[in-house]
């Protein structure tokens with residue numbers, strides 16, 4: 001069983017682990033990992049696996065059959081090897097800032113426009129959220145981005161915790177989110193921007209909103225009622 005360290009500690013940059021499987025000489029599964037796999041529309045971590053004096057670059061991380069698989073750039077790792085993993089923290093932290101920014105935007109869009117998020121994609125140089133909105137009104141959308149920046153300045157804390165299914169179902173704010181969940185999921189990881197927005201979420205986030213910086217609109221694209229698209233960047 002591989003253990004995802006980032007689910008409980010999103011700020012761990014380095015870890016020790018053991019290789020539990022190797023596929024095609026380059027797909028590595030570890031007994032535990034801090035590397036975030038591409039998922040939930042958020043890009044994967046990169047970094048290195050170190051065995052003694054040998055370094056293997058992690059070029060991609062994905063989740064396959066429930067296991068986090070690290071693709072390395074050269075052969076040589078064997079089952080049982082002890083490694084030290086180091087994630088590229090600059091990249092990860094940028095993704096965390098973008099991801100939390102996307103939650104602030106989706107909270108503002110939902111609270112003020114009743115717009116729901118229908119898709120998202122987070123990379124290190126831009127974020128994209130898709131949402132449904134009756135009228136594609138640029139001024140309205142710009143206003144909500146401004147509102148999001150005002151929320152960020154309030155510097156609310158971002159907490160991550162788990163709730164059991166029943167408390168989620170009994171919470172009027174979260175009931176809607178719980179409805180579509182598979183029956184076998186009994187515990188939900190919640191990302192809670194205090195006093196503002198809560199979502200079940202498996203990703204990595206900053207600890208308080210000011211870490212995000214300022215959200216800037218890059219582009220607005222109208223792809224239909226359920227697919228109004230906002231591309232954004234964060235500064236600095």
Ligand SMILES: [Zn+2]
Pocket residue numbers: 040099103199201202203
């Ligand atoms: Zn998220």
